[in-house]
Amino acid sequence: MKILIQQMITGISIGSVYALIASGYALVYSLLDFSNWAHGEVCMLGAYVCFMATTVGTMPYWLSILIGIGGAALISLFNEKLAYRTIRKNGSPNMFLMIAAMGLSTTYQNLANVIWGSKFKQLPKMFSVSTVNLNGIFIGTTDMVCLAVAAVVLVALLLIINKTKFGLHVRAVACSGRTAGLMGIKIDRVIAMVFMLAGALAGLAGIMYGMKYNVYPTMGNVGIKAFIASVIGGLGSVPGAIVGALLLGLIETVVSGYISSGLRDLISFSLLIIILLIRPSGLFGVDVQEKA
Numbered sequence: 001m002k003i004l005i006q007q008m009i010t011g012i013s014i015g016s017v018y019a020l021i022a023s024g025y026a027l028v029y030s031l032l033d034f035s036n037w038a039h040g041e042v043c044m045l046g047a048y049v050c051f052m053a054t055t056v057g058t059m060p061y062w063l064s065i066l067i068g069i070g071g072a073a074l075i076s077l078f079n080e081k082l083a084y085r086t087i088r089k090n091g092s093p094n095m096f097l098m099i100a101a102m103g104l105s106t107t108y109q110n111l112a113n114v115i116w117g118s119k120f121k122q123l124p125k126m127f128s129v130s131t132v133n134l135n136g137i138f139i140g141t142t143d144m145v146c147l148a149v150a151a152v153v154l155v156a157l158l159l160i161i162n163k164t165k166f167g168l169h170v171r172a173v174a175c176s177g178r179t180a181g182l183m184g185i186k187i188d189r190v191i192a193m194v195f196m197l198a199g200a201l202a203g204l205a206g207i208m209y210g211m212k213y214n215v216y217p218t219m220g221n222v223g224i225k226a227f228i229a230s231v232i233g234g235l236g237s238v239p240g241a242i243v244g245a246l247l248l249g250l251i252e253t254v255v256s257g258y259i260s261s262g263l264r265d266l267i268s269f270s271l272l273i274i275i276l277l278i279r280p281s282g283l284f285g286v287d288v289q290e291k292a
Contacts, residue, residue: 013143015249016150020205021226022241024198030174030236037101040223041108046072046203047210069203076199112217120214234282
């Protein structure tokens with residue numbers, strides 16, 4: 001029983017990392033109706049920026065983390081202004097946005113390989129104690145911190161979306177960009193801010209993932225898991241993305257612990273196919289009026 005609890009805590013911890021990335025997917029999808037395939041690479045670059053900051057003099061670790069998050073937010077904004085906005089202004093189909101995202105993803109992955117090499121980079125350990133014993137249940141300190149930080153950030157995100165003027169503007173644009181524009185909402189500004197917010201979430205997720213494992217050029221592939229989580233919860237729904245990510249993290253960990261780690265990805269993609277076949281709108285069944 002104790003082993004199962006340990007597995008579940010680990011699963012929720014990795015699920016919380018997925019949730020941060022998936023929330024960014026959901027926000028962007030709710031506004032532009034396309035899957036931002038470069039989002040995983042923003043996550044990877046945020047981790048690398050944090051790693052580079054830790055090598056500069058005696059900079060505090062917390063400041064390096066903030067620099068990594070800010071760097072990811074700026075990279076995400078750069079993507080929106082350089083590629084996505086130009087395509088939108090040209091009136092091109094949404095498919096072109098997805099193609100551009102795929103191009104950016106490949107570019108960033110290869111650029112990281114050229115700059116930092118293919119070897120794994122390790123972020124400094126935040127704590128001297130690696131595990132905590134809670135009545136016979138051993139929990140990693142990194143897992144506990146990641147889970148706590150992600151919980152605070154995700155609750156704050158939901159409050160921003162549902163209780164602030166900015167959140168109201170996001171929901172208005174998600175419902176109908178044309179109508180929102182006629183009401184005086186500056187759509188381009190809202191989209192840019194959403195990309196920065198999504199980038200910051202991805203940067204934080206990348207740093208947390210790097211703390212748990214390592215930083216490497218292909219770590220952006222974790223974005224695929226976040227996309228699966230978004231599909232499970234319902235594309236365009238932030239609460240759905242969070243629930244889907246936690247479920248996916250739990251399922252992957254239990255499968256790895258009790259069946260085989262080699263079947264983890266197989267189960268994840270099988271779940272994606274099943275959801276698309278049985279309930280394409282996801283568990284939360286989001287329609288256009290309920291996005292974000």
